[in-house]
Amino acid sequence: MTEQRAYHHGDLxxxxxxxxxxxxRESGPAALSLRDLARRAGVSHAAPAHHFKDRTGLLTAIAAEGYGLLADALAETPELNERGVRYVRFCREHPAHFQVMFAPELLRADDPELLAARERAGDQLRAGVAGLAASGRGDDARLAGVAAWSLAHGFATLLLGGNLEGPLGDRDPEEMFRDLTGLLFQGG
Amino acid sequence: MTEQRAYHHGDLxxxxxxxxxxxxRESGPAALSLRDLARRAGVSHAAPAHHFKDRTGLLTAIAAEGYGLLADALAETPELNERGVRYVRFCREHPAHFQVMFAPELLRADDPELLAARERAGDQLRAGVAGLAASGRGDDARLAGVAAWSLAHGFATLLLGGNLEGPLGDRDPEEMFRDLTGLLFQGG
DNA sequence: CTGCGAACTTGTCACTGTCTAGATTGCGCG
DNA sequence: CGCGCAATCTAGACAGTGACAAGTTCGCAG
Structure with missing residues (x-):
């Protein structure tokens, strides 16, 4: 690793x-301290400011990275229901990203990298619904898209918040979500 | 109002x-400052600590109040789909409460008032699904309950986060949510 | 080898949450 | 009536934080 170099950490x-x-992941975005990060990395308290200007800048970078990862994850799977499962899996594999992505008041809303990554993820979300839209008109398609996103996002959010431990028992969340989509999207 | 009394503000x-x-509501829970609140109320910077011990204590009180309000709102309506609409309406009428309620890392998880209020709201949520469970077995009922909650919660969260402005256009969110439930829960 | 800009440090400032000790008030009880 | 007492609020202090300014060290292009 060759860390502890005085200058030019290399990958700070x-x-x-x-x-x-x-x-x-451990304590939420509110508890994040730039100075603490600097200490853990073994650099001075002002070093982070050079890479991300702000606390907001750091969180914005995280959100952008998160949207990129989400877009990648969704792109791997063409089928709609399975994309929902991917969404749920993403929130479990990258809970910190997920949390920050949907906390707009912590982000620099006009950051170009953030906007680009979000656009990319949004394209993937819409692409997933496009296939489902074949059956109905455009309005129904948009509606179904919002329904699918709401379902996946709600499940993911409740899951991360620990609100599904009762109903879940010891079952695998992804499996349960599969059942959910089966229940709701079979007849429609 | 007879404010500005030195001691015993009356309703601090x-x-x-x-x-x-x-x-x-304006800037999110992270930007909340106890000292700023004290200034706005015209009291000393340490006054809040007497009513809510902590920053965490204040947020916990808000969350408990929020769960109480949600329970009341749900109790007004027996029908399931309409309860979902109430859920969405609640998040719009009390966005600050809603935000804090589902930010567990900001709350004192073992606070008795919080637990009691959450229990009450949880009862109302489950009561709404109980009617729907008549058709299926117990397992399906629990599944349908999670589905309904996920859908409503996801829609509410995305709405507050400003993520539905595209699909919504200028339509009323509650109306759109009604369409969503119609779309998903008709055939099931 | 020389300068120049990027990466990082040091120092400082206003602000925050929390703790302690003290001041003021009004209420209940004698 | 008045007196203590607890609830309510103030005042002061401390460590920690984000942000900013100015200086230092490094690597690299010319």
């Missing part, structure tokens, strides 16, 4: 990002 | 709560 940006993701 | 607790709700 990524180091800070992953440290931030760890911290967010 | 409520004053601080509503000021906090205003601040959260």
């Amino acid at each position: 940006r990524r180091t800070l990002l992953t440290a931030a993701l760890d911290a967010i | 607790r409520r004053t601080l709560l509503t000021a906090a709700l205003d601040a959260i």
